[in-house]
Amino acid sequence: MNRIDRLTGMILLLQSHRVITAERVADHFEISVRTVYRDLAALGEAGVPIVAEAGVGYSLMRGYHMPPVMFTEDEAAALFVSGEVTEQVADDSLRMALRSALLKVRSVLPRERHDFLNRLQPAVGVWLSLHDGEDETGRPDCLMPLQQAVVRKRCAVLHYNAGARGEVTTRQVEPLGLMYYARHWHLIAYCRMRQDFRDFRLDRISRWEVTTDSFEGHEGFSVKEFLAEAITRHELTPVRARFSARAMERVKREMRCASMVPSRVREGWTEVEILVPCLDWLSGWLIGFGTEAEALDPPDLRGRLHRVASDLVTLYAP
Numbered sequence: 001m002n003r004i005d006r007l008t009g010m011i012l013l014l015q016s017h018r019v020i021t022a023e024r025v026a027d028h029f030e031i032s033v034r035t036v037y038r039d040l041a042a043l044g045e046a047g048v049p050i051v052a053e054a055g056v057g058y059s060l061m062r063g064y065h066m067p068p069v070m071f072t073e074d075e076a077a078a079l080f081v082s083g084e085v086t087e088q089v090a091d092d093s094l095r096m097a098l099r100s101a102l103l104k105v106r107s108v109l110p111r112e113r114h115d116f117l118n119r120l121q122p123a124v125g126v127w128l129s130l131h132d133g134e135d136e137t138g139r140p141d142c143l144m145p146l147q148q149a150v151v152r153k154r155c156a157v158l159h160y161n162a163g164a165r166g167e168v169t170t171r172q173v174e175p176l177g178l179m180y181y182a183r184h185w186h187l188i189a190y191c192r193m194r195q196d197f198r199d200f201r202l203d204r205i206s207r208w209e210v211t212t213d214s215f216e217g218h219e220g221f222s223v224k225e226f227l228a229e230a231i232t233r234h235e236l237t238p239v240r241a242r243f244s245a246r247a248m249e250r251v252k253r254e255m256r257c258a259s260m261v262p263s264r265v266r267e268g269w270t271e272v273e274i275l276v277p278c279l280d281w282l283s284g285w286l287i288g289f290g291t292e293a294e295a296l297d298p299p300d301l302r303g304r305l306h307r308v309a310s311d312l313v314t315l316y317a318p
Contacts, residue, residue: 003039006031010039011048014060021057071105076113077120079105089180091202093144142208146187149175149210156189159207160200168206173198174215177223188223190215197226236275239282240297243270247292254285271296283308 006029013028014020022036029036040058044050049061071079083102087095106117149156158171173189176197180186185202227236243251248270255274264271276282283304286293295301 007039007043010036010043011060014050014058015064017059019053019057019059025058071109071113073113073116076105076109076117080117080120089185091141091143091185093141094147097144142202142205143178143185145210146175146202146208147178150177153214153216155211155213155215157209157211158187158200158205161204161206169193171198171200172211173200174218176218176221179223179227188226190218197221199226236277237279237298239274239276239279239295239301241272241274241286241293241295242266243272243289244268244292245270247289250289279304287312 009029010025013025022033022040025036026033040050040052049064051059051061053059079102083098086098090098106114109117146156148154154175156173156175158173159168160171161168171194172192173187174192175187175189177188178185179188187200187202187205189198189200190196191198245268251272279301283295283301286295286301287305287308295305
């Protein structure tokens with residue numbers, strides 16, 4: 001991104017926030033904080049009324065608005081493809097809002113951008129396959145309501161099938177964040193029954209209700225730190241395995257999650273590091289690769305695979 005585009009984007013970023021820190025601006029544009037300071041000074045010299053509040057951040061003077069900026073072809077295409085991806089991981093509550101927003105965006109595009117998107121639409125498709133018995137049918141459409149509950153600090157009542165064991169419990173929770181990882185949406189919330197922070201998979205919620213009760217506190221809570229602590233508590237187990245080049249195509253197709261990191265390639269084999277919640281499931285998945293995969297760590301996983309392989313030999317012995 002050239003500097004002119006970045007300066008324009010910086011005005012739009014300021015315009016879309018009541019106040020924002022230099023660090024957040026730096027993260028957004030992937031630049032240093034020192035560069036942010038230089039860019040803000042340049043905008044001020046150009047007449048953009050930027051207000052700086054010590055210890056708080058930066059904002060635009062009330063009443064200042066930048067004239068509408070037209071989307072480029074790349075930006076319009078990126079919005080369209082992002083919408084196609086989101087269609088696959090969202091529920092109906094989010095899909096409807098997304099379609100409405102994209103329709104409004106398309107309505108302000110000039111004719112040539114309309115033609116560009118009309119040619120692009122039939123040529124692009126996104127399909128995320130379902131795995132692990134995941135069933136989209138019957139899942140409650142709660143993404144948007146729970147998202148609003150997070151922002152507005154409203155309590156929610158969940159009828160939750162913990163661990164998919166068929167034991168449905170009623171939980172009153174204080175919603176703190178929503179995350180999509182390991183092919184599922186998760187609600188991170190404070191559970192009043194457990195008196196602790198918990199991770200609830202949305203596909204295990206049979207019924208839900210956002211109440212009028214509000215909650216306070218948790219200002220210092222971080223979803224990222226919560227997940228890091230879950231790893232420390234071994235709720236997620238780090239696993240290291242290696243796969244042949246042919247098997248890696250299947251791994252990439254079936255193991256779509258942010259926690260999977262290919263680490264290195266040796267003699268045609270790719271080592272992969274991944275965080276998993278269940279070694280039993282992983283051992284069953286790995287055994288399906290036959291000799292195209294090998295578990296390296298932890299030792300417990302290798303032991304499980306040995307037992308599964310021994311059971312198979314016994315089952316199919318002549």
